[in-house]
Amino acid sequence: MAILEVKGVNKRFGGLLALDDVNLSVVENSIHAVIGPNGAGKSTLLNCFVGKLLPDSGTIMFNNHSLLGLPPYRINQVGISRVFQTPEVFLDLTILENVMIPALAHRDGAFHLAPFKSLSREHDIREQAERILGSVGLLEDRHHLASAMSRGNKRRLEMAMCLVQKPKLLLLDEPTAGMSRADTNNTIDLLKTISEDHEITFVVIEHDMTVVFSLADRISVMSQGHVIVEDHPDNIKGHPKVKEAYLGTTETA
Numbered sequence: 001m002a003i004l005e006v007k008g009v010n011k012r013f014g015g016l017l018a019l020d021d022v023n024l025s026v027v028e029n030s031i032h033a034v035i036g037p038n039g040a041g042k043s044t045l046l047n048c049f050v051g052k053l054l055p056d057s058g059t060i061m062f063n064n065h066s067l068l069g070l071p072p073y074r075i076n077q078v079g080i081s082r083v084f085q086t087p088e089v090f091l092d093l094t095i096l097e098n099v100m101i102p103a104l105a106h107r108d109g110a111f112h113l114a115p116f117k118s119l120s121r122e123h124d125i126r127e128q129a130e131r132i133l134g135s136v137g138l139l140e141d142r143h144h145l146a147s148a149m150s151r152g153n154k155r156r157l158e159m160a161m162c163l164v165q166k167p168k169l170l171l172l173d174e175p176t177a178g179m180s181r182a183d184t185n186n187t188i189d190l191l192k193t194i195s196e197d198h199e200i201t202f203v204v205i206e207h208d209m210t211v212v213f214s215l216a217d218r219i220s221v222m223s224q225g226h227v228i229v230e231d232h233p234d235n236i237k238g239h240p241k242v243k244e245a246y247l248g249t250t251e252t253a
């Protein structure tokens with residue numbers, strides 16, 4: 001069943017048609033990669049999913065409800081979270097505190113949050129945070145400061161901060177950009193584990209093809225604002241339209 005269904009989405013920036021009749025269907029609990037050369041429209045599309053941009057036309061349905069016109073905080077409340085290229089964590093707090101804060105925000109609503117007064121008394125929230133930290137392999141280090149973590153482990157922490165809010169759809173914008181190969185492999189393993197252990201659907205924008213082909217159940221290839229192919233990874237490698245989009249030619253050397 002499709003959890004996210006995009007039909008006929010167009011978005012224009014002045015004279016530039018950044019999204020041109022985009023269609024995309026993301027199956028529940030799958031990992032769906034969106035790839036394409038620079039300027040293809042991937043980030044623009046993601047920005048439409050989270051309410052940062054409003055398409056000029058078309059529909060975006062999440063669990064059969066339209067996302068169009070909803071403000072970003074409402075989209076987050078219906079179960080869509082986004083993870084950025086650089087992990088966003090509170091460096092001066094411990095790993096555990098970093099996860100307890102979004103857990104509290106999810107329970108009480110961000111507007112009622114007074115985390116620094118009450119964290120130590122929140123036993124249920126603490127247990128919940130510890131469970132999630134266990135699932136991403138950070139439980140032992142929970143009392144360490146986030147500032148001391150490697151980039152790959154900061155990504156683990158950030159994922160724990162997302163998971164504790166129980167999202168249904170996680171949007172990852174180049175999750176391994178700028179990482180060492182070791183941190184990239186660490187992140188691939190993490191995403192695989194999360195996908196197996198939690199009922200979460202992923203949409204991943206990624207330029208690193210090792211990451212894409214290690215993770216994706218399905219791939220949409222964008223070029224010049226349009227989805228030119230959507231298929232199983234085995235059928236994407238060597239696809240003439242994909243070669244043409246990246247290399248400008250279908251000829252093989």
Ligand SMILES: Nc1ncnc2c1ncn2[C@@H]1O[C@H](COP(=O)(O)OP(=O)(O)OP(=O)(O)O)[C@@H](O)[C@H]1O
Binds near residue numbers: 018
């Ligand atoms: N706010 C904006 N105003 C004007 N043009 C924009 C805006 N955002 C994106 N564009 C243009 O829309 C096109 C698609 O950009 P987008 O960032 O979505 O591509 P992308 O596939 O994510 O590229 P990259 O892989 O380089 O991040 C590009 O030509 C870009 O310059």
